[in-house]
Amino acid sequence: MIGIVVSGHIHFASGMQSAVVAITGQQTQMAFVDFTESMSTDALELALRQAASAVDSGEGVLFLTDIPGGSPANRALNILQDTPAIEAISGANLPMIANAAFEREGTTLQALVTTLLEIGTSSMQDMRAQLEMAMQSAPEIPSEDGL
Template identity: 65%
Template sequence: MIGIVVSGHIHFASGMETAVRAIAGEQEQMLFIDFVEGMSTQELEQSLRQAVKDVDSGDGVLILTDIPGGSPANRALEIMMDTPNVELIGGANLPMIANAAFERDDAELTELVDTLLDIGMSCMKDMRRELNSIMEQPTELECEDGL
């Protein structure tokens, strides 16, 4: 099973943990690391490295972070560059993280990355545009009496 580490600023990771648990249940080989106020980037990287080791069963590890270019993503990038079989997605959202729990059993690491990127992009919607599209669709009224 592919191991998963989720990290982000303040309580992004712990918030995602609560949401994933509600959607997908308790998850093995999935850890959530918050980058909280007062924590150095070195401490964050140490926590991430330990989490990667803890979730790795040999099938690889995917790290999902909140903001591409933010400290969690940058520290995870360092880990990805010097640790074999580790991939990183920056800019992860809840649909991606929840689906990672469901999709990781039967996928290769690179396949999982592609799947989650597709899910993440397809789940972003302009709800005004979606509503307008629905409202513009013609509706046919059925009248049994021919009126």
């Protein structure tokens, strides 16, 4: 099974952990690393390396981070460059992270990346546009005057 490490600024990771556990149940080989104000970027990278090592069963590790170009993403990129079987997606959202728990068994690391990118993109929707489409396609219900 592919290991997953979720990281982000302040309490992004621990907040996602709460939501993922509520949706998917407790997960093995899944770690959540917060990058807090008191943490240096070197300490973050060390924590990410330790988390990756802890969740790796030999099938690879996927980092899911919050902001492209942010410290968690940049430090995951450092690890990706010098560690085999590591991939990273930045800009992760809850549908991606929850689905990572369901989709990571019996697949390859690259196939998981592709699947999660599709899920992440398709989960972002303009709710006003969705409502307007639903209203346009809803059958008109005849109304009667009076009782």
